[in-house]
Amino acid sequence: MAGMKQVQRQTGVALWRQIADRIREAISSGAYDETGMVPPETVLALQFGVNRHTVRSALAALAQEGIVRAVQGRGTLIERKERLNFPISRRTRFTDGLGDQARETHSLLLGHAEEAASAEVARWLRIEQGTPVIRLETVRDADRRPVARGTSWFPAARFPGLVEIYRQTESVTKTFAALGLSDYVRATTEITAAHADSGDIADLELTPGAVLLITKAMNTDLEGVPVQYSISRFAADRVQFTIEN
Amino acid sequence: MAGMKQVQRQTGVALWRQIADRIREAISSGAYDETGMVPPETVLALQFGVNRHTVRSALAALAQEGIVRAVQGRGTLIERKERLNFPISRRTRFTDGLGDQARETHSLLLGHAEEAASAEVARWLRIEQGTPVIRLETVRDADRRPVARGTSWFPAARFPGLVEIYRQTESVTKTFAALGLSDYVRATTEITAAHADSGDIADLELTPGAVLLITKAMNTDLEGVPVQYSISRFAADRVQFTIEN
DNA sequence: TCGAAATGTCTATTGATATAGACAACTATA
DNA sequence: TATAGTTGTCTATATCAATAGACATTTCGA
Numbered sequence: 001m002a003g004m005k006q007v008q009r010q011t012g013v014a015l016w017r018q019i020a021d022r023i024r025e026a027i028s029s030g031a032y033d034e035t036g037m038v039p040p041e042t043v044l045a046l047q048f049g050v051n052r053h054t055v056r057s058a059l060a061a062l063a064q065e066g067i068v069r070a071v072q073g074r075g076t077l078i079e080r081k082e083r084l085n086f087p088i089s090r091r092t093r094f095t096d097g098l099g100d101q102a103r104e105t106h107s108l109l110l111g112h113a114e115e116a117a118s119a120e121v122a123r124w125l126r127i128e129q130g131t132p133v134i135r136l137e138t139v140r141d142a143d144r145r146p147v148a149r150g151t152s153w154f155p156a157a158r159f160p161g162l163v164e165i166y167r168q169t170e171s172v173t174k175t176f177a178a179l180g181l182s183d184y185v186r187a188t189t190e191i192t193a194a195h196a197d198s199g200d201i202a203d204l205e206l207t208p209g210a211v212l213l214i215t216k217a218m219n220t221d222l223e224g225v226p227v228q229y230s231i232s233r234f235a236a237d238r239v240q241f242t243i244e245n
Numbered sequence: 246m247a248g249m250k251q252v253q254r255q256t257g258v259a260l261w262r263q264i265a266d267r268i269r270e271a272i273s274s275g276a277y278d279e280t281g282m283v284p285p286e287t288v289l290a291l292q293f294g295v296n297r298h299t300v301r302s303a304l305a306a307l308a309q310e311g312i313v314r315a316v317q318g319r320g321t322l323i324e325r326k327e328r329l330n331f332p333i334s335r336r337t338r339f340t341d342g343l344g345d346q347a348r349e350t351h352s353l354l355l356g357h358a359e360e361a362a363s364a365e366v367a368r369w370l371r372i373e374q375g376t377p378v379i380r381l382e383t384v385r386d387a388d389r390r391p392v393a394r395g396t397s398w399f400p401a402a403r404f405p406g407l408v409e410i411y412r413q414t415e416s417v418t419k420t421f422a423a424l425g426l427s428d429y430v431r432a433t434t435e436i437t438a439a440h441a442d443s444g445d446i447a448d449l450e451l452t453p454g455a456v457l458l459i460t461k462a463m464n465t466d467l468e469g470v471p472v473q474y475s476i477s478r479f480a481a482d483r484v485q486f487t488i489e490n
Numbered sequence: 491t492c493g494a495a496a497t498g499t500c501t502a503t504t505g506a507t508a509t510a511g512a513c514a515a516c517t518a519t520a
Numbered sequence: 521t522a523t524a525g526t527t528g529t530c531t532a533t534a535t536c537a538a539t540a541g542a543c544a545t546t547t548c549g550a
Contacts, residue, residue, distance in 0.1 A: 014258065050509085056527085088488060211440060241437075317547075318545075319548080320495090
């Protein structure tokens, strides 16, 4: 990573934003760990081959995100934020998965509904289209930092009162347990990536152009019957997935 | 997905680019499958709440990407390109994984080197830092469409002549077989996402701001000894991962 | 074959982005 | 307590992005 390349000009994305992205990546790759600071604005301007004011716009954006903090006379300090590791396996559970990486995790219930299963939901849950399902909209935090935003569907008949229990326990695992399902496994996970939309930007406190990891996952009980289908949108700069085979 | 929301104004990313992203997503979600066409420019301009010229800039960008094709007097036709599905499991292999989804796959060897293992490579391959390793830089195509760009490291002592065999076979599996390793398994996969850098844009024929899925993977022989560590960068709009547990 | 509906092209104007230079204000240290 | 090194602020200018309107060109069906 020695010798940061000059930015190549791209149309449609402001230079300062491209540079902000480059600096953000350099920070998260640990390029400035020795000093704990970003190089001086004049140095960055030279490295990227742009005007100092453009670098200042980039740093201002990063400061807005809480990634750096400029101190007049000293320099621009890095406020480190590590990427959380999120293991994906048969035993994938959000809270347990993060384990000791976060001191506290929360799941905020944004909304819920009982509705008829769409074609997609029905296919994943292996039920008839139109069967009643419970839909939960949640945002999950780790140490007060939003990590993921998701929508989950459950077969309504099997889990009466799910919403209330979830609201109290903030945990799918505990909710299942309270409803008589003591264990479940992750059957399938699909992973894609995309840009954040306006809802992601709001719920996950992202900035425009942010990158998301998107999972579609299906959990079954121990007999292989689907109990949950969920689409989750993770802030890609705050999390990585690990698959151990 | 009914009733496309107005774009929210974001600084740093041009409006036409945001709209291009929105239309691209709508296309890939199948929103216009009935007609096989994008709605007229005037309609899109109304939906997004912008000027027709801005929509035209967005459509021009999508045409440049080969996603749509405008025909004067008729409309703007969609040139569909499906996302390839790439299964990740103990038996993950690039070519076999794509299976019948692509008629032909290629692996272009961009470059190679024999070098001393860096700290990261040594850790993954479980060898001493500085041990000789072979590094391969490749770009993999499916049906002439670049899908991924990757760097792989192999312990040099174990695989003499690897580069020449790989160049001919275009396959890690076949190269291993020719060198006496008849079978291997995927031990660990880490998945993250990020923006494409200038190298990605060039090698994968992407456009600025494109999203990548990035994997760090380690393969072992059947005794559990690491034989390959690779970092791959996938064009997120052309591929999704599936993990079956 | 005419006309409605669609994309293509041109001109003009306004605001955001990027460069450039100069200097003020603050921090740490020799 | 100077002073070198840093961030903060201001002015000015050129280019890009977005809006607005007018009209040409092509396609397709009534």
